[in-house]
Amino acid sequence: MTGRVRALVAALASALVLAGCGVPTEDSPQPITVSGRASTPSAAQTASPAPGRPAELLFLVRDTGLVAVRRPAERMPAIDEQLRDLLSGPTAAEREAGYTSALTGITVTGVVEVRGGDAAVEVGSRSDGVGRSDEVLAYGQIVCTLTSRADVDTVSFLHDGQPLRVPRADASLTDGRLTAADYADLVLPS
Numbered sequence: 001m002t003g004r005v006r007a008l009v010a011a012l013a014s015a016l017v018l019a020g021c022g023v024p025t026e027d028s029p030q031p032i033t034v035s036g037r038a039s040t041p042s043a044a045q046t047a048s049p050a051p052g053r054p055a056e057l058l059f060l061v062r063d064t065g066l067v068a069v070r071r072p073a074e075r076m077p078a079i080d081e082q083l084r085d086l087l088s089g090p091t092a093a094e095r096e097a098g099y100t101s102a103l104t105g106i107t108v109t110g111v112v113e114v115r116g117g118d119a120a121v122e123v124g125s126r127s128d129g130v131g132r133s134d135e136v137l138a139y140g141q142i143v144c145t146l147t148s149r150a151d152v153d154t155v156s157f158l159h160d161g162q163p164l165r166v167p168r169a170d171a172s173l174t175d176g177r178l179t180a181a182d183y184a185d186l187v188l189p190s
Contacts, residue, residue, distance in 0.1 A: 058086050059144040060099040065188035066140050068148070069094060079112050079119065079149065086145050102137035112146070117153035118177055119146045123164055136167045140183035147180045154179055 055070040056077055069090075077085065087108055090099040107124040114120075121142060143155045154177035157164040163175035168182040180187075 056082060056085060057145065057148040058082070059141045060090050060094060061102050061137050061141065062098050062100070062188060066137065066144055066183065066186045067099065067188050067190055068144070069099065069190070079114060079146065079152070082145065082149070083108065083112055083121070083142070086141060101141065102134045103141060106135070106138050108142070114151060117151070119152045119155045120158055121146075121155060122158050136169060136171060137186065139166045139178070140169065140186050143178045144180045144183055144187065
């Protein structure tokens with residue numbers, strides 16, 4: 001080994017040792033910040049599939065809130081597939097466990113276009129009661145599910161190509177970009 005290689009190996013080993021120094025350990029999982037947003041505790045606490053297998057994360061309704069549910073998958077689904085799975089509602093086993101969906105009053109065309117981290121979702125029609133609690137849960141299901149993906153930071157809704165005003169968790173309406181934080185008060189532990 002040349003002196004230069006030895007010096008490089010020694011520097012690399014020192015860097016690895018120093019990287020672990022001074023970092024306290026935790027007795028329980030803690031939320032972490034990814035891309036400037038905190039992960040939701042419910043997403044971090046849900047059961048994981050077998051090691052090495054991907055999981056599809058969907059937000060379903062239980063009681064009066066949203067719960068992150070992980071479904072084992074052969075591969076990570078494309079965004080339109082994940083939205084279709086969400087729109088199809090809970091599986092028989094999930095229904096048996098008490099999960100439902102609030103997406104029955106909203107018709108999503110399934111068209112999702114991601115640009116610069118924003119997923120634009122085209123809504124075909126919806127029921128008349130803007131701001132009802134089930135609509136809040138429905139939009140929360142979509143926003144929390146899609147923003148759980150690494151390629152989506154925000155979600156916006158369109159109707160006939162125009163921005164659509166939708167309710168946040170506090171029942172205020174917006175036609176802007178939404179994040180999981182807009183529905184954080186509705187997210188329940190798994």
